[in-house]
Ligand SMILES: Nc1ncnc2c1ncn2[C@@H]1O[C@H](COP(=O)(O)OP(=O)(O)O)[C@@H](O)[C@H]1O
Ligand SMILES: C[C@@](O)(CCOP(=O)(O)O)CC(=O)O
C-alpha cells in the first residue's frame with residue numbers, strides 16, 4: 001500500500017517570535033506544497049528519500065575507475081530529523097512499527113521562513129498515519145507536528161504546523177486557533193536566497209530575552225498588542241482600502257520590532273525598503289528571519305513591487321492563500 005499526502009507553506013503576517021512567548025499571531029497557508037509518499041516495506045527498515053535537501057559534508061572521491069562517497073553522518077541525520085521524528089510519532093500514535101519508504105518532493109524553499117519544516121512534518125505524519133490505518137483529524141496532525149518541532153528545535157509556538165495542517169487564514173494563540181474571514185491578500189513574497197535556521201534564531205532571541213528582559217519584554221508585549229490591532233482591522237467593517245492601509249502601517253511597525261530583536265539582515269531590510277519605495281503599503285520579515293523571506297502588501301502594485309525586489313537582488317513570488325491544509329492526494333492499494 002502507498003499513500004501520497006501534501007501540506008502547504010505559510011506566511012506569518014504578524015507576530016513571529018513573540019508567538020513563542022505566548023503572544024498571539026496571524027498566519028496564512030500559501031499555495032506552495034510539500035509532497036510525501038509513504039509505502040510499506042516487507043522488512044523493518046525505514047528509508048527516507050529527500051529530493052530537495054542538500055546534505056552538508058558529502059564528499060565524493062575518484063580513484064581510477066572507482067567513485068567513493070562519504071558523508072558526515074551526524075549532519076545528514078540532523079537535516080532529516082523533522083522527517084524522522086514525524087515518522088516516529090505517527091508510528092507511536094498507531095501503536096505499530098513497520099518498515100516504510102518515505103519519499104519527499106517539495107516546492108517550498110528550505111530555511112526561508114515559509115514553514116518548510118512544518119509542511120514536511122505535517123505531510124509525513126499525514127501520509128504515514130494513513131498508511132498505518134489511522135484516521136487522524138487535521139487538528140490531531142497539527143498537535144503531532146507541533147511535537148515534532150518541539151523535539152527538533154527545542155522551542156516552537158506550534159503556529160506553523162497548525163496553519164499547514166488546517167490551511168486558510170488563522171489567528172493563533174497558545175495552541176488554539178480561530179479562522180479569520182477570508183481576504184484576498186495582494187501580497188508579494190521576496191526571497192533573499194539565503195537561509196536562516198529557526199532553531200538558531202529562536203535560541204538567539206531567547207538569549208537576548210534572558211540577558212536583557214527589561215528591553216526585550218516590552219518589545220514582545222508591543223508585538224502582541226500589534227497583533228490584536230491587526231485582528232480588529234481584519235474583522236472590522238472598514239472597506240478593503242482602509243483595511244490594507246492600516247495593516248500596512250502595522251506591518252512596518254512589526255518589521256521595526258523584529259529588527260530590534262536582531263532577526264533582520266541587511267538583505268532582508270533592503271528588500272523591505274525596495275518594496276515600500278515601489279509602492280507597497282507595508283513590508284516586513286516573515287518567519288524566523290536571519291535570511292529567508294520578507295513579504296509586502298501591495299494592492300494594485302504587485303508587479304512594480306516584484307520588479308523592485310528583483311532589482312534589489314531578491315526573488316519575488318506572487319502567492320495566494322491556500323484554503324486547504326493537509327491533503328491526502330492518493331491512496332494506492
Ligand atoms: N523537503 C524537505 N525534506 C526534508 N527535510 C526538510 C524539507 N524541508 C524542510 N526540511 C527540514 O526543515 C529544516 C528547515 O526548517 P526551519 O529552520 O524551521 O526553516 P523553515 O521552516 O523556515 O523552512 C531543514 O533543515 C530540514 O531539516
Ligand atoms: C520564529 C517562529 O515564530 C516562526 C518560525 O517560522 P519558520 O520556521 O521560519 O518558517 C517560531 C515559532 O513560532 O515556533
Ligand SMILES: [Mg+2]
Pocket residue numbers: 115116117118160198
Ligand atoms: Mg520552520
